[in-house]
Structure formats: structure tokens, C-alpha cells
Amino acid sequence: MDPAPSLNRRETKLLKLALERSVVETALTTNAPCPTASIFYPTMEEFASPLEYIARIQPLAERTGICKIVPPRGWRPKFAVDLSNDSIRFETRLQNIHQLQEGVDYADGRMHSFRSYQASANAFRHVWYSSRGVDPNAVTSEEIEQEYWRIVETGAPVMQVEYANDLDTMVVGSGFERAEDPASTVGSKREAVNFDDPEYYRRTAWNLNNLPFAHGSLLRHVKGEIRGINVPWLYCGMLFATFCWHTEDNNMYSVNYQHIGAKKRWYGIPATHADAFEKVLKQRVPERFRDSPDLLFHLTTMVPPSILRSHGVDVFTLVQEPGDIVITFPRAYHAGFSEGFNCNEACNFALPNWIHYSRSAIEQYRLVGRSSIFSHDRVIFHFGSKESLDEYSIEHCEMLLKELRFFFQEEQRYHRELEIAGLKDVVHSAADSKIDDRTMQLDEVPIEP
Secondary structure (H helix, E strand, O other): OOOOOOOOHHHHHHHHHHHHHHHHHHHOOOOOOOOEOEEEOOOHHHHOOHHHHHHHHHHHHHHHOEEEEOOOOOOOOOOOOOOOOOOOEEOOEEEEHHHOOOOOOOEEOOOEEHHHHHHHHHHHHHHHHHOOOOOOOOOOHHHHHHHHHHHHHHOOOOOEEEEEEEEEHHHHOOOOOOOOOHHHHOOOOOOOOOOOOHHHHHHOOOOOOOHHHOOOOHHHHOOOOOEOOOEOEEEEEOOOOEEEEEOOHHHOEEEEEEEEEOOEEEEEEOHHHHHHHHHHHHHHOHHHHHHOOOHHHOOOOOOOHHHHHHOOOOOEEEEEOOOOEEEEOOOOEEEEEEOOOEEEEEEEEOOHHHHHHHHHHHHHHHHHOOOOOOOHHHHHHHHHOOOOOOOOOHHHHHHHHHHHHHHHHHHHHHHHHHHHOOOOOOOOOOEEEEEOOOOOOEEEEEOOO
């Protein structure tokens, strides 16, 4: 890639401060590898119930923040993106890997087709290693990991890469073949698994075009298409292309599937250590938080696992390969980087136990003035207004009831505060109406008298 542009005075100061902290802290920590995150190998029977299986493994899997699911032998969905189609072009983001500790926003990269991006990624990886006397085909994941963190921690050498993230699958295409209507694929929670049938791959909930609408997912109650949430995004990476520490929008679950290419290194922090992580990050880049109180949501800052672990933050790692499914759990910070050209796809979903985490996210958004990607309250009202809740357990319904009681109490409190402030006239609406920004269709939720 092209060399990074020269830094201005303020950027130089921030980089110097970040490097000084890193040098001191790294000297006090060991470079012992992170423990491995949970890995699961479902049977064919277990694989037939996607969200039920994820819910079953969650008590163990969420202890590491992220987990990997390796599908049963025979799983081989067709990769539906034509990499030779030069008519589809997309933007990239320029990442200065040597500056990732600073939390600086990325610049715009070049426009690419899939073919040109793949060629650029392959050429960069070859030049990077061959110029250092290393066989690009012989380097190990552990060696790549050590090299990556050496650059991030020391700020040298200067390195700039392009990352093709958040590509709209409605524009560039999904890596999965689609059913005509994803919502029509949701039926029984148990699927008829047939790895030899192309139609199975179009309709299974493991197809990320279908998962948000799967049996048991609360995102079935989100009206309209929300890119990156219930419509998957595609991600093309190259050597060291990075997704920085973050949680999902509204603290949702996410699923990431690798279609093709080089391995992807992941790091996860369990939700129980999220507050500790945020404290460390704020201590390391206080200047950036003064400028951007919502820096936690910028996805631009990397803190080395060795430093996090030295502050008592649990960090786990795993390596994703083509065909692997990675799940991230609510309020679990995660990050990682690619080992070369690859193509992944991701979307969100929400099980009923997500309700508590979503409420926490909304409160956090209020503190920093951040808008929610969708209305938490509307999702809960849609959930609660279903004629049948048969697909949910008594425990799930109790979670719903608790949140509805919270709404009622909050509404009563607001009424009292407004009356004290001088409000005199109140008009009750017969329906909660909203124009969906994407579909421009009126969506009404009846309110019982």
C-alpha cells in the first residue's frame, strides 16, 4: 500500500503519548498467548435448530465473549459472489495500523471491484513477507499475530492497508444464495438438514439472510430492512485489515460467517468484563474521549490484549477459517484482523435474554447522545402484542413482562415530571404510528383500551 501521510502536530502528540504508554505497559506484561475461546462441533441433529443450539451453548460460550461453531462434515454452501464481476465497485477505508492505539478515524480508501481488491490484497501480502525473507505460504497464524501486535504496540513500521467493510449485500450481493423471501423461511424451529440440496442452503437459518427472521429471534419484530442488522453486510479483508474493539449495536448478538480466503484472528471479552475494558480504554486515550465522548462506538481503537490482561480484563482468542461460524454475545467486546484476502458476512439477531442488554445499551446511548439503530420500545411492544407466544418459554415471557412493567413505570414517572413542569393537557393516541424511514410505509401497533 501507499505510505501513510505525514502527521500534523496534534496527531504526533497523540501518537507519542500512546506509544509512551504502550512501551511502559508492555514492559510490565508478558506476551503469553490469550486462552482459546469456546469452540463447538454440533451434531447434525443439533445443527437442525440454529437458534435453539446457540441458546443451549450460551451459558458456556458467553464466558469467553465469542465462540466458534464448526458445522458438521459435508456443509458446503456455494459462494454466490462473482469475484470476476468488475461492474460492482465499492469503497474501502484506509487504516493506519501503526496508529490504531490512538482511536483516530479512518480516511477514505480507493474504489475497488472484488477482483482488484483481491489482487491488491494478495500483492501486499506477498511483498510484505518476501521483502523480509519470509515465505508468505509458510508463515503461521501465531507469527502473523506477533507481527501485528508488534506494529500496533511500537508504532513502527508505518503501515497502511485498505479494509472493505460494511458492504451492503443488497448492492454487492450476498455470499449465500437467497430464498425469494427470507421471512418466508421461518417456520418450525427444527430444519430438515440436507447438505446435498442447494435449496437447503437458501432456506436454512444458518444462511445469514434468514437468521434474523428465524424461529425465536426477536428481530422478527423489527419492521423494515436495516442494513447490517437484519440485512447482512459483506466484509473483504487483507493482511492486518482490522476490526477494532466494539460491541454490537444495541448490545445484540452477532453471527459472522467466513466464505473464502485467509484466516481471521478474533479476540473476545466476556460481558462481565466490559466495564473493566471501558475503564482501561478511557485511561489510555483520555484526550480522544474528551473530543469524542462516544469513542467507544467509533470502532477505531485497538488496545493490546497483553495490556488488557495486565489490568485484569479477560481476553480470549480464536482463529476463523472458511466455513467457520463465529458468534458474539450481548455486550461482549470483540476485535480482530485478517491474515490475508478473505470474504466474510455478518448480521445480528436477538434472543429473548437480550432484552436486558438492550435496555443497558439505550441508557448508555442517552449518556453520550447517540441514536439507537432502531426503537427498543417498539421491538418489545411488537413482541408483546403477538397473538401467540408459543415459540417462547415461560422464562422468556417473564423477561418480556418485566420490561413492559418498566415501560409503564417510566411512563408514569414522565407524566408526573411533566405535570410538575406545568403540562396541563394530555391527549391519548389510539395507536402508535410511525413512518418507517426505509420503506415509507405506515406501521401501526394497536393499543388495547
